Amino acid sequence: MSTLIVAPTAAAVALAAQRLRAGELVAFPTETVYGLGADAGDPDAVHRIFAAKGRPSDHPVIVHLGEAAQVERWAREFPDGARKLAAAFWPGPLTLILPRAAHVGDAITGGQDSVGLRMPAHPVAKALLTAFASLGGTGIAAPSANRFGHVSPTTAQHVEDDLGDAVAMILDGGACEVGIESTIVAFTGDTPTLLRPGGIGIDEIAHVLGRAPGAPGVDAPRASGTLASHYAPHAPAVLVAASGLLREVAGRETLGERVAVLSRTVARPTGFAGAWIAAPADAPDYAHDLYASLRALDAPGTTAILIEALPDDDVWLAVRDRLARAAHYRDG
């Protein structure tokens, strides 16, 4: 029985806030994925995040806020469009990239002139931020609580599986409702840009802004979630069109491979002995289950995870993005 994973009682949340203020790492649930938290005002604590994840130190981390009023502390500008998005979607799965305030250190920004800010909606995250603020804390820096490049965690157990005792405690908030990471919109250039599709749909963003956010240009801020290979299981993930899925499974089995399958519309063939998960048909449910399914299919000995390719429309944008990165060719 794990001693790291604790139920989010008021006492546990208060202890978690104290540990953060003491410079320790605490993992906590958000509505998107679990975060690996550190006191954003303590550079040594933030550095510990990078060591625990095995993440390159020039990758920026998101600062989580309990109140939108705290934006002014971290950002030197809060452009109109960003204010509108915050008003519409905070607390919620939206991260805003804004010009950083002078005091915000390189440990947070990865040396860039911008800072990522998000106000999460999960009740445990909110309670933690409130307890943390009552101890004088101003923001909790938190990337997803997985090893660098791996699939993000959507349960407390996933966090323990990836990070073990590199973290002081893991607040257990159950399975994350959204299941994929926040949508990231940058307000650092002339026009807002979409750095990462996510929990808030691009159509909803466009509706509030009165225009669709642009695609990032070459000078856009770096985001590790935008690396071609990221969010990846250990076994190679391969995207296959629904029409060719059964043929691909049979062909690989003939070659002696042990494949696992994440299908959506194709039924498991009789006689298939491996792991086969039938994913939900609609996009929010699919996103909710995705990372847990990828982790479950990624058993030792699995030679490939075959994933049925998804429809082309916008509601699938964020999960298509994650699958494309999970399936990107990796040489180790």
Ligand code: TXA
């Ligand atoms: O839903 C989420 O966003 C989760 C939960 C825990 O809040 N967090 C998350 O953090 O996904 P992380 O670090 O795994 O991914 C955040 C992304 C990274 O790709 C990072 O590079 C980018 O946000 N990011 C953070 N600050 C940035 C900045 N100042 N400029 C550009 N990108 C930034």
Ligand code: MG
């Ligand atoms: Mg991440």
